[in-house]
Amino acid sequence: xxxxxxxxxxxxxxxxxxxxxxxxxxxxxxxxxxxxxxxxxxxxxxxxxxxxxxxxxxxxxxxxxxxxxxxxxxxxxxxxxxxxxxxxxxxxxxxxxxxxxxxxxxxxxxxxxxxxxxxxxxxxxxxxxxxxxxxxxxxxxxxxxxxxxxxxxxxxxxxxxxxxxxxxxxxxxxx
Numbered sequence: 001x002x003x004x005x006x007x008x009x010x011x012x013x014x015x016x017x018x019x020x021x022x023x024x025x026x027x028x029x030x031x032x033x034x035x036x037x038x039x040x041x042x043x044x045x046x047x048x049x050x051x052x053x054x055x056x057x058x059x060x061x062x063x064x065x066x067x068x069x070x071x072x073x074x075x076x077x078x079x080x081x082x083x084x085x086x087x088x089x090x091x092x093x094x095x096x097x098x099x100x101x102x103x104x105x106x107x108x109x110x111x112x113x114x115x116x117x118x119x120x121x122x123x124x125x126x127x128x129x130x131x132x133x134x135x136x137x138x139x140x141x142x143x144x145x146x147x148x149x150x151x152x153x154x155x156x157x158x159x160x161x162x163x164x165x166x167x168x169x170x171x172x173x174x175x
Contacts, residue, residue, distance in 0.1 A: 008083070013087060016085075017087060054156040057080050061073060081157065085146040088142075088146050092141045112128070115128050
């Protein structure tokens with residue numbers, strides 16, 4: 001049981017680390033500051049990386065224990081999702097404090113420019129900009145990243161185990 005716990009934590013940390021690297025790399029590739037369409041590409045790649053990570057984690061768990069049932073697999077995924085959520089918070093702290101500390105101001109500026117281009121009044125623009133400053137904060141991003149990482153990990157685990165419990169996975173060689 002203890003080995004299984006550490007196996008799940010390792011996979012969750014690995015998934016979180018891959019997401020952290022992708023977050024930072026995407027910033028340095030310019031995917032965060034080149035418009036919403038490019039940002040959607042960034043988010044799609046993040047989603048695929050996360051889903052692939054959880055499927056690989058569950059396949060690994062099933063390979064270690066071919067008798068693993070649905071609930072045991074989902075529990076394994078929950079532990080991995082929890083570790084991934086912790087890494088998501090770490091990633092956001094690093095992003096806001098080191099990688100792109102100008103992010104909140106950048107988003108306030110983008111909000112201001114968007115509504116000005118669409119003919120909003122100065123009063124409306126000021127209101128939307130204030131809302132943007134309240135929303136685009138480290139605390140909001142840390143909380144939403146943790147929740148998203150955990151929920152997505154649970155969802156992918158629940159769906160993946162539907163398929164993995166029906167298909168036998170080749171056993172790993174015994175060391």
